[in-house]
Amino acid sequence: MTGSNALTRFKQIFDNRHQYAQDWKSSNGRQVMGFFCTYAPEEIIYAAGLLPVRIFGSHQVQDITDKHIFPLWCPYCRDCLYEGLSGHYDYLDGILNTWCCQHIRSTYISWWRNIKSLSYHHEIYWPVPLHTEPSRVVATKSFERFQGTLEELTGAPITRKALQDATEIFNRSRRLMRDVYDLRKRPHPPLSGAQAMDMVVASQVMDKQEHSLLAEQTLRELSGAPGPPDPGVRLMIMGSENDDRDLVRFIESMGATVVIDDHCTGTKYLWEDVPVGDDKDLISAITNRYIAKPACPNRDVANPGRRHPTHVLGLARDWGVQGVIFIQEKFCDPHLWDYPVIEKTLKENGLPTLALEVDVTTPVGQFRTRLEAFLETLQLEVA
Amino acid sequence: MMKVELNQTRYPTKPAQLWGKMKELRRWHFHKTWEAQARGAPVIQGIVQSFQGYLSGLGEFANPSYGPYYTMMMRRPEDNIKCHEAMEARGWGRDLCSSMRLHLGQMFRGLSTRGPKGDTVIPNFVFQYVGCHSMGKTGQLFTEHLGVPYYPFDVPYEETPESHEYLVTQLAEGIEWMEKHTGIRYDDEKAVEGAKNEWECYALLTKIFLECQNIPAPWDYRQLWSLRLPAVTMRHEAAVVEYLRELLDETRERVRDGISARGYEKVRLIHDGIPPFYRINLLRYPAEYGAIIVGGPLVYGFGTWRYLPDGSMLPVGSLEEEGKEIKTREDVLQTAADIYIRYRWNAFSCCVNRPEHLVKMVQEWHCQGAVLHEDRGCKAEQCAMGEGKLALQQAGIPTMVYEASQADPRDFSESQVWDRFDSFLESYGLTRVDVEDTYDGGDAVTGTEG
């Protein structure tokens, strides 16, 4: 792991994300909006003067959500509900769900039904399939309606200037993080996968302007850094929602470096910018970005035109990956539907895969043997 | 918990007079489905069983869902399990929707396209509304495997001006798409006729479901599940409208004569969730204790209702009662959007107010409890079901939950489920009774219609 003050700061902020948001709220005197899915158009929230904060779980074993969401639902969505029910997010003024997955939709419903401190909740209709003209139209209108509800909430119109500024701030943030990701293409990546994840998950709970200053600092600190002499096996991680940095650290502790990911907590969050230029309709431009970003399996239903396997393969090639670990949240059917198809594509292209099914906590002992065997095979292949 | 006064009355029962006609219509559908292609009619695969009015603009069409053997698989657990194993062998795990796994398993085993005479029937295209993750993915995998065109489209769960227009646009584009892929010119007159029939079928079913609020209920869930079948697969046909008119008459006669579904209704229950089709008679298990499952969100969702935020469901009437006319293609599309976004209990519309609807349904159908199916793989039909359970409990309504799945018999733990039912029914003070069933009705199951 490379020493970088900025990277350490990302970790600290994410670890203390509730404190960060509360401090932001009191020092800025503005509201904080929680959101559940990376299809949330954060630019619009930010332009309305609110801090968008992604709701994450806590990776704690708990038993308070079972009466709201049955145990056969994805652990992440239950974990997010736990965080809400236990009051850790009581500083939120409102929540937003962009309808993508039924699991997280259930969490959203349970949140607003049970968490009384919220003064606002809204769900954006997000169409399937995503890449048709009618879908683009309805998605844009859904974003516009969301904008209207925010204006009602704050009592002030969202000006074009505010939207433009927010868009530039978000584009800059994504661009900087992609620049950091590019450093991981090097034979000796100057940051680990866990550190990269610290940076990206922190960006989902921080003020983007502050985050970008730290991202720039990261680039300065790392651009000349040599990286570890032996980064080990180059891995890609992909699959369900994954903010489990301990799991990534664990994987990397076994003689590997995670050089790229395909998670909604990683590249799916920072790929694609809002295509601004002389575009008159900024909401439409913002919508186009969310349509163009790497799709969640639920939104990748066309035939012909399935995008996910080709996209993953492209990432693997560009980052010189030797093997892929598929991290599957238990009961996460969206990703489970895509896994066999992606696995086949990767195998056909000479990329071995390993699937790990995760729960709120990681069964380290059980994974160790499988990971060791997987990494050994990869090392043999390289040798 | 509410104090439940057991209704000790023994009511007269009687077999359904229209049972034979229902079976006849099913046979007709079966033949139509498998002989259609030979007559040059398109075969459309997909969990459609909705939008039939719209599709009838193509003239005669067949819709065998994703293959002919879903129902048969429910009666042959070994075959059923082979399909699931075919999926698992290809990497798709057991946590996915069991119905879709069963459909796809049949596809991988070469059964989905095998007609009853051993002939091969390749669909012209797959037409799939994406009611949930699993539907969209299933259609995609089918078309990738069979090499046929795919039209996935979306039915928004929420009614807004833009969502209505969105569905209308998708359907309008779908017409051009279907014309291109079948070479058939879409016939507006046939579509208008089909759409009218579809509307009337829904309105008639709704009236039948409403009659079940009576004590005794003329039919229970199990009987309704079978009796509604022609209206699931062929609601665009005039013959089905006729059948439902007769069924409504028969239902009203039963109400007038105090004919009960099962003889006793010491306790009336609703069932929420998609039932396990391989144990469909679970729906009448409470009859062994003199209790009945009157209905539930899924079966009543085959009617058309105005769903109010307080949970009430107001029936949508016939075209005449609603003062509605369907005359043009535009009317057909608008009507389809009205039905499938506003009035049908589609997979998602129920989520947000599901708790309120469950409580109201128990109250308005004069029930004293609810049975909820926690389905291992289906995440659409049980979104917010936990909140529903809480709301029922807060309203003092006894509730039981059982875990299984709708289409994978391996998910059904005999001892656990029946034990749970027994304890639940005994908690009302019920004991087993010797009730002679009015009729079996045991062979008619169907897949997920959404």
Ligand code: SF4
């Ligand atoms: S996509 Fe998977 S991990 Fe994400 S909320 Fe849905 S089920 Fe959970």
Ligand code: SF4
């Ligand atoms: S609604 Fe449920 S049963 Fe129907 S396809 Fe979707 S997951 Fe399967």
